[in-house]
Structures are given as structure tokens and as C-alpha cells.
Amino acid sequence: MKLLVLCALVAAAAAWPNFGMMADSPGGASDAQKQHDVNNILWKIYGEIRDPHLKELSQTFDPLSGHYDDGGVSARRLMKELNDERLLEQKHWFSLFNTRQRQEALMLYDVLEHSTDWDTFAGNAAFFRVRMNEGEFVYAIYAAVVHSHLTEHVVLPPLYEVTPHLFTNSGAIQAAYKAKMTQTAVTIKSQFTGSKSNPEQRVAYFGEDIGMNTHHVTWHLEFPFWWDDAHEDHHIDRKGESFFWVHHQLTVRFDAERLSNYLDPVDELHWDDVIYEGFAPHTMYKYGGYFPSRPDNVNFEDVDGVARVRDMLILESRIRDAIAHGYFTGRDGSVISIRDAHGIDILGDVIESSTYSPNPEYYGSLHNTAHVMLGRQGDPHGKFALPPGVLEHFETATRDPAFFRLHKYMDNIFREHKDSLTPYTKEDLEFSGVSVEGITFSNRLETHFEEFEYSLVNAVDDTTEVEDVPISAKVDRLTHNDFTLKIDITNNNDHDVLATVRIFAWPKYDNNHVEFSFNEGRWNAIEMDKFWVKLGGGSNHITRSSKLSAVTVPDVPSFHSLIEKAEEALASGSELHLEEYHSSLGLPNRFLLPKGKTEGMDFHVVVFVSDGAKDGAVAGLHESTTFNHYGCEDGKYPDKQPHGYPLDRRVDDERIISGVSNFFSTDVKVFHIEGQ
Numbered sequence: 063m064k065l066l067v068l069c070a071l072v073a074a075a076a077a078w079p080n081f082g083m084m085a086d087s088p089g090g091a092s093d094a095q096k097q098h099d100v101n102n103i104l105w106k107i108y109g110e111i112r113d114p115h116l117k118e119l120s121q122t123f124d125p126l127s128g129h130y131d132d133g134g135v136s137a138r139r140l141m142k143e144l145n146d147e148r149l150l151e152q153k154h155w156f157s158l159f160n161t162r163q164r165q166e167a168l169m170l171y172d173v174l175e176h177s178t179d180w181d182t183f184a185g186n187a188a189f190f191r192v193r194m195n196e197g198e199f200v201y202a203i204y205a206a207v208v209h210s211h212l213t214e215h216v217v218l219p220p221l222y223e224v225t226p227h228l229f230t231n232s233g234a235i236q237a238a239y240k241a242k243m244t245q246t247a248v249t250i251k252s253q254f255t256g257s258k259s260n261p262e263q264r265v266a267y268f269g270e271d272i273g274m275n276t277h278h279v280t281w282h283l284e285f286p287f288w289w290d291d292a293h294e295d296h297h298i299d300r301k302g303e304s305f306f307w308v309h310h311q312l313t314v315r316f317d318a319e320r321l322s323n324y325l326d327p328v329d330e331l332h333w334d335d336v337i338y339e340g341f342a343p344h345t346m347y348k349y350g351g352y353f354p355s356r357p358d359n360v361n362f363e364d365v366d367g368v369a370r371v372r373d374m375l376i377l378e379s380r381i382r383d384a385i386a387h388g389y390f391t392g393r394d395g396s397v398i399s400i401r402d403a404h405g406i407d408i409l410g411d412v413i414e415s416s417t418y419s420p421n422p423e424y425y426g427s428l429h430n431t432a433h434v435m436l437g438r439q440g441d442p443h444g445k446f447a448l449p450p451g452v453l454e455h456f457e458t459a460t461r462d463p464a465f466f467r468l469h470k471y472m473d474n475i476f477r478e479h480k481d482s483l484t485p486y487t488k489e490d491l492e493f494s495g496v497s498v499e500g501i502t503f504s505n506r507l508e509t510h511f512e513e514f515e516y517s518l519v520n521a522v523d524d525t526t527e528v529e530d531v532p533i534s535a536k537v538d539r540l541t542h543n544d545f546t547l548k549i550d551i552t553n554n555n556d557h558d559v560l561a562t563v564r565i566f567a568w569p570k571y572d573n574n575h576v577e578f579s580f581n582e583g584r585w586n587a588i589e590m591d592k593f594w595v596k597l598g599g600g601s602n603h604i605t606r607s608s609k610l611s612a613v614t615v616p617d618v619p620s621f622h623s624l625i626e627k628a629e630e631a632l633a634s635g636s637e638l639h640l641e642e643y644h645s646s647l648g649l650p651n652r653f654l655l656p657k658g659k660t661e662g663m664d665f666h667v668v669v670f671v672s673d674g675a676k677d678g679a680v681a682g683l684h685e686s687t688t689f690n691h692y693g694c695e696d697g698k699y700p701d702k703q704p705h706g707y708p709l710d711r712r713v714d715d716e717r718i719i720s721g722v723s724n725f726f727s728t729d730v731k732v733f734h735i736e737g738q
Contacts, residue, residue: 090179090181091180092638093215093216093631094628094631094632094636094638095632096180096184096212096215096216097215097216097217097638097640098625098628098632099113099116099180099184100187100213100216100218101621101628102116102625103116103184103187103188103191103203104200104219104224104621105621105625106519106524107196107200107224107520108196108348108520109523109524110192111188111191111192112526116184116187116188116191117188119184119185119189120189120191123185123186125137125141125186125189126138128181128182128186129177129178129179129182130176130178131176131178136173136176137173137176137186140169140172140173140190143169144193149198150162150163150166150195152194153348153349154197154350155347155348155349155350155449156197156198157197157454157455158201158456159430159434159450160450160454163197163198166195166198168288170190170194170199170202171201171202171205171206173190174187174202174203174206174210175206175209175210175294177210177212183206183210183212183213187203190202196348200224200225204221204283205283208283209294215638215640217618217624217640217646218646219618219620219621220272220276220516220618220621221276221279222272222275222276222516223516223519223620223621224520224621225348225457226516226518226520226521227345227346227347227348228275228345228455229272229276229457230518230535231253231345231535232345232346232352233253234250234251234252234518235346235521237250238250238521238522238533238535239521239522241522241531242522242523242524242528242531242533245528245529245531246531247533248532248533249534249536250518250533250534250535251535251536251537252536254266254270255270255342255343255344256342261325262339264320264323264324264325265316265320265325267511267538267539267657268540269316269460269461269462269463269465269466270461271539271653272514272537272539273617273649273650274460274649274650274653275457275458275460276646277649277650278459278460279455279457281308281647284647285301285304286416287414287415287416287430288416288417289418299698300407301407301410301411301416301418302406302407302408302409302410302411302413302414302416303406303407303704304410305410305411305414305429306409306476307706309469311589312460312466313466313469313473314568314586314587314588315588315653316466318568318569318588318656321656321663322656322658322659322663322732322734324573325573326573327572327573328463328466328467330467330471330473331436331467331470331471333362333371333378334362334375335361336359336360337356337360337361337362337436337439337464337467338358338359339358339463339464339467340355340357341452341462343355343458343461343462345452345461347449348521350449351448353449353451353458354437354449354451355440356440356451357440360439362439363442363443364442365434365435365438365439365443366443366444367444368431369431369434369435371435373426373431374428374431374432374435377425377428378428378475380425380426381413381425381475382475384400384425385475385479385482386482388400389401390412390420390421390425391420391421391424392420392421393421393423393424398420401482406479406704406705408420409475412425412428413472414427414428414429415428415429428472433453433454433459433468434450436451436462436464437450437454438450438451453465453468477585480711481711481712483712484711485713485714486708486711486718486719487718488718488721488722491670491672491725492722492723492724493561493672493673495555496553496554496555496559496561496724497551497552497554497723498549498550498551498669498671498723498725498726499550499551499552499601499726500550500726500728501547501548501549501667501669501726501728502548503546504548505543505545506543506731507542507543507658507730507731507732507733508732508735509540509541509543509655509656509657509732509734509735510540510541510542510734510736511539511540511738512538512539512541512652512738513537513538513539514536514537514538514539515534515535515536516534516537517532517533517620517622518534518535519532519533521533539652540652540653540657542608542652542655544607545608546606546607546608547565547591547606548603548605549563549603549604549605549606549669550601550602550603550604551601551602551604551671552600552601552602553597553598553599553600553602554599556599557599558596558597558598559596559597559673559674559675560594560596560673560674560683560684561596561597561671561674562593562672562673562674562678562701562703563592563669564592564670564708565589565590565592565606565667565668565669566587566590566668567666567667567668568583568584568586568587568588569583569586569656569664569665569666570664570666570729571664578666580713580720581713583666584709584713585709587668587706587709588656589613589706590611590613590654590667591606591610591611592613592701593606594674594683595674595684596684608654613649613654614649614651614654615643615651616642616651617650617651618646619640619643624640627640655732657732657734658731658732658733658734659732659733659734660735660736662731662733663731663732664729664730664731665729665730665731666727666728666729667727667730668709668725668726669725669727670708670725671724672703672707672708672724676702678700678701678702679700679702680700
């Protein structure tokens with residue numbers, strides 16, 4: 063199975079990276095051929111297949127003649143649905159939160175996942191590409207490429223160039239259509255939503271960042287709530303805990319961006335309170351009209367066919383009651399304790415809820431239902447037959463500021479559980495013989511906005527008779543200068559030791575310039591990095607580049623670049639080298655630092671060095687460069703400690719944690735440079 067890197071910062075979760083690059087790969091075809099086929103099957107997804115071989119396959123391949131490890135059960139099931147004309151038509155919106163549409167997409171995913179050779183995989187992809195709904199098809203292909211052993215070295219094209227409508231301002235999309243009709247090459251400036259009269263506009267660069275949107279949807283592809291061990295080949299390690307951590311990090315990062323822009327941290331959302339912030343998405347479906355808006359100051363209403371507000375309050379009450387009692391009740395009546403480090407994993411499964419939830423019939427699906435409830439508040443009773451809102455798509459959800467209010471609400475439920483656990487003692491935290499002597503940064507920490515350009519060619523309709531013209535969008539996005547953290551560590555033991563280095567930072571002051579207490583600050587801590595290192599006896603001088611952070615990933619190459627690289631490799635018979643991009647789950651590597659302020663914004667930075675021999679769940683963590691520190695080849699999460707350790711539990715007395723020699727803290731300023 064192909065695993066994407068986990069994002070500890072904005073997400074931290076366990077992921078399986080890809081190891082090495084082979085000329086021959088599972089399924090018979092070369093990596094270059096597989097990359098070529100995936101590129102071409104996703105190119106111009108709303109139009110005809112352009113690749114002659116794949117186009118022929120779409121007409122001649124018989125899914126029932128393929129090779130499968132389930133005996134062809136999945137292929138027969140999908141073909142029956144197709145022949146009975148029960149599948150969603152093409153040129154219609156798709157939402158993963160729509161139960162029937164999700165089932166159809168997963169039928170195709172099953173067919174692809176159970177394919178045992180590349181001819182069967184590619185044949186099915188081509189065949190169903192021209193027969194299934196485009197949105198369902200894209201989701202199934204992305205999920206299959208992420209999880210199939212046949213595609214472990216395939217790099218998926220950036221979603222914002224495959225389905226640009228979900229990532230781009232509608233004004234830019236309309237301008238792209240005009241450019242296509244007039245055959246005029248153009249670069250279109252895409253603006254963020256809102257206006258200067260809306261305070262939320264100040265942080266739109268965060269929620270509407272296409273890298274952030276891609277990160278969010280990629281995480282949910284790698285750790286899908288529909289994943290069922292009974293039908294897959296493995297269990298996803300610590301999936302519920304990772305659900306908590308990825309959204310916790312999104313929430314605390316958003317608060318840091320708000321403080322960078324002189325806004326208070328976001329308030330949590332309540333089912334029986336007013337939704338103060340309205341939202342006008344300024345985005346549109348390819349087919350289905352504009353995304354619905356929500357006015358200011360509306361009260362939650364029951365959503366027909368989804369849930370009542372009262373239902374949501376009942377589910378919340380049941381979950382909080384379980385936290386207070388320290389256990390969940392399984393569907394068989396069993397008592398499932400959560401008063402330990404593993405409890406957060408169970409709680410995450412319950413809140414999402416995923417198929418791992420021990421009792422979804424009783425505890426419901428708070429997170430998934432909440433997304434639909436909030437997304438439908440513009441038309442809760444279907445009076446206007448509006449399409450799903452932005453919160454009903456992982457690609458678009460973070461565009462709505464209410465997304466962060468919703469997740470602050472859930473984050474506070476998670477905190478209620480974490481605060482119920484016994485705080486760490488000095489003995490829990492000590493790393494005998496190891497002390498951190500100091501930390502310094504190589505240069506001043508600066509952020510600025512840069513322009514980023516991406517293609518809109520796949521946003522517009524076309525035919526084979528009309529040539530493409532270059533059409534692209536240009537957006538502003540936050541980035542920062544590179545820096546290196548230097549850490550001085552003394553090992554007083556008479557032998558080498560394996561150490562886990564954990565780095566966090568949080569805003570030092572609130573919006574009124576009142577310093578956060580240590581206990582409040584540690585809950586708002588942004589995970590900056592985590593890595594393993596071998597410490598020799600005596601003084602150790604560790605340098606760590608921001609570019610190596612385990613919680614970030616580089617931009618995936620453009621769709622056009624992936625096409626060129628695959629074609630060059632095929633033409634020359636050489637290997638295709640895209641190892642750097644095999645794992646795309648993580649924060650954009652330009653998002654490691656919050657924006658900061660022009661005069662400098664104070665952050666409290668802490669470094670905690672723990673015993674790597676006790677922490678490590680696998681061997682060789684300090685010397686392997688073939689995996690990200692949030693996932694290993696066998697799917698096991700490499701760190702035995704909880705996400706956020708040692709800041710994940712309440713700190714009643716700061717002296718306990720700051721008093722151990724393997725902990726060190728300092729303050730640093732982050733400067734934002736205007737106009738660069």
C-alpha cells in the first residue's frame with residue numbers, strides 16, 4: 063500500500079511512504095508507464111480521453127475479464143450497477159458526504175484496489191472513465207493510487223489542476239472560459255473571498271491556500287473514514303488519534319494566523335447558538351451552479367434528511383458523558399476504557415466517526431454529520447435545491463472560517479479528555495544523562511507573500527478540434543525564508559544513545575498582549591518538527607534545516623511537468639525519479655512559520671529530547687532517509703509516544719516539565735515583510 067507522509071504540524075498522522083524506485087514494479091508495467099497512464103486518465107477529466115491507447119481501452123476492455131484478488135466480485139457488482147443504469151450521471155456534482163455517491167465511488171475504488179496487474183488497473187480506469195460521474199471517478203482514482211500496491215511510485219497530479227473549480231475563485235474561472243473562447247493566452251489574478259470590511263478577509267490566505275486545501279483532502283484520502291479492515295489488507299495504526307492531531311494542528315495554526323493579523327483566536331461553534339460569520343464562497347461547481355452562501359447571524363436549523371439540532375446536542379452529550387466516566391460502551395455492551403494514552407485514538411474514531419468507532423449507532427458521527435449540517439444552513443430544507451456547501455467537500459472546507467469554529471468545538475471536546483488524564487511526572491519526562499544546553503536560529507525568521515501560478519486548462523470545456531491556449535491563475539501565498547535550528551545537547555552517559563528531538567512553538571501573547579500561561583500555551587503549540595538522532599558521549603551540536611521538517615512537504619510538480627517527465631522516461635527507457643514527491647501528505651513546506659507581524663511577533667519555542675530507544679516503534683529511525691517520520695513501510699507509526707508529547711497533557715506545575723534537563727525553551731520573533 064502506498065502511504066503518504068503524515069503531517070505532524072498541521073496534521074500528524076501515521077503514513078506509509080514509498081521506499082526507493084525500481085525499474086520493474088508490481089503489476090508488470092514500468093513506473094514511467096504507470097505515471098504516464100495515470101496522467102492521461104486524469105487529463106481533461108470532463109472531456110474525451112486524449113491518449114490513443116487509453117481511448118481504445120475505454121471501448122474494448124472488459125472489466126469482467128480482468129485479474130482480481132477477490133475473484134472479480136467487485137467488478138461484477140459495479141458492472142451490474144452500470145448495466146442497471148443505477149449510477150450517477152456524468153456532468154453532475156459529487157460529494158463524498160452523499161452516501162449513495164460515496165458508495166458508487168468506492169465500488170470503483172474496490173475494482174481498482176483488487177486489480178492484481180497493471181493491465182487490469184489501467185483497463186478499468188479507462189473503461190469507467192467514460193461511463194461514470196467525473197467526480198466519483200476522480201475520487202476513486204486518487205484513493206486507489208494512494209492505497210494500491212500497484213501504484214506505490216506514482217505521483218498524483220495536483221488536484222487544483224485536475225479539478226480547478228474546487229480551488230479557484232469563480233471570477234478567474236469565468237475569465238478562463240473567455241480566454242478559451244477567444245483563443246487568448248492569459249494569466250488571471252485570482253482573489254481571496256470577501257472584502258476589507260470583513261475582518262475574516264485578513265486570514266483568507268490561510269483557509270483558501272490551495273496547498274492547505276490539498277493537504278486537507280490528501281489527509282482524508284490517506285486516512286478515510288470509510289476504511290474497513292474487513293475489506294482491506296491492513297489496519298490503519300492510530301487513525302483516530304491522527305484525526306484528532308491533524309485537526310488540532312489546523313486549529314492552533316489558524317489561531318496563530320489570527321493573532322498575526324490582530325484578531326482574537328476563533329471561538330468555538332455551538333449548536334444552540336448563533337453562527338455569527340456568514341460566508342460567500344465565490345466558487346462554483348463545474349456542473350451544478352455556485353456553492354451556496356450563508357448570511358451572518360443565523361441560528362442552526364434542522365437539516366431535512368440529515369439531522370436535527372437536537373440530535374447533535376444528544377450525540378455531544380453522550381460523548382462528553384463517556385469522557386467524564388472514562389469509558390465508552392461498545393455495541394455489545396462492553397466497557398472500553400479511555401483513561402490511558404490509547405484513549406485519544408478511540409475518542410477520535412468515535413467523533414469522526416470512522417468504521418473503527420466501537421458503537422456508531424449510539425455515539426453517532428459527530429464530525430461528519432456536523433460538516434453537512436453546517437454546510438446546508440444556506441438551504442436546510444432543500445427549498446431551493448442548492449448543491450452541497452463548501453463544508454461538504456474536503457477540498458473546499460477550510461475556505462469557510464466556520465470550519466475552524468466547528469473544529470475548535472471538537473478540539474475542546476478532545477481537550478476535555480486529555481485534561482482528564484494524569485499529568486506527566488518528572489520521572490515520566492526525564493532522559494537520564496541527557497541535557498539540552500541551548501538552541502539558536504541561524505537567521506532572522508521572516509515571512510512574505512509570493513505569487514504562485516497554476517494551470518486552468520482543465521477548468522474549461524474544449525474539443526479535439528480546438529487547440530489549447532495557455533490559461534493559468536496566479537495567487538498570492540504565504541511563504542518564509544529558510545532557516546536552521548542549532549541545538550546543543552550533552553550526553554553524560556558512557557555510551558551512545560538514540561534520542562527523539564521534538565520541537566514546538568506557540569504565540570507568547572494573546573491579542574491583548576497578555577502572556578499565555580504555560581498550560582494554555584502548550585495546548586496551542588504548533589508542532590514544528592520531530593526527528594531521531596544518535597547522540598555520542600559529551601557535547602553534540604545538532605543542526606536541523608527547516609527544509610527537512612518532518613511535518614511539511616514540497617509542492618507536487620505541475621500536471622504539465624509530470625506529463626513531460628513520464629514521457630521523457632518512456633522515450634529514453636530510463637527510470638522515472640520522483641522520490642521527493644511520493645509522499646504528499648503534509649503542510650506546504652512554506653507554511654512552517656505563521657505569518658508573524660511587521661514589527662515582529664513573539665513565539666515561545668520549546669525543544670524536548672526524549673529517549674529514542676523507548677519511543678521508537680521500529681529500528682533505524684536515526685539513519686534511514688527513505689521514510690518520513692510519520693510513517694513506516696509496514697504502516698506502523700514510528701513513535702510510541704502520543705501525538706504532541708510531552709505537551710499533550712495538562713501541566714499543573716510548569717516547574718515539573720521545565721525542571722528536567724532534557725527540556726529547553728527560548729523566545730523568538732517572526733517578522734512579516736510587506737511587499738516582498
